[in-house]
Amino acid sequence: MTTENDSSGAEETPARYIRLQVDLVMEITDPDELTEAAVAQIDGDEFMPEDERAHARDAVQRDEAEALAYLVDPFGLVNGVAGIELVQASWSSAHTEYDPDSDEWDLYEEEMGEE
Template sequence: MEITDTGQLTGAALDHIEGDPSLPDEERRQSQETVKEDPAEALAQLIDPFDLVNTVPGTELAQASWSSEELTDYDPDAEWDAAEWDLADDTAG
């Protein structure tokens, strides 16, 4: 999945948190802060992994996690340092 508008996603998650009457004030504040910091947290507020697989026959959700990673465009001419990736020692030998 690609998030195309983090502002919209974050806004929707904040609206969702604000509208949840079951959240205690401290938990609401913490949820709002984490959503503002990470788009994956915003997504997690809006989509329940259990709901995604609940109706799929023959499946059971064993574990769910969300993570986010900024992707960059591939540049075949870009230079990179093998030592930065801990590959320098792998090439010697």
């Protein structure tokens, strides 16, 4: 493990906060099933106010990306990981053009270029 020295020569402790960035590309194979799952998630949220619930239902029924955003839970990705506490999370989803044969989507190539 490496640490940095400040201008006084004293060692600093490593940063306590880490930003984890993840890119996922998903194919929607059944838009109706996705929408139904999102509506069920919204309907089951006991803390969501009714006016917000109506807006959320409308949004997920019009856009699969909105439906996916309601179903993805970043807290679930790290829940139970020893030694950490999630202090902040944000996420979004959007439609994208995807060509698995394009160099633009070669994530392993990016990793190799960074080493």
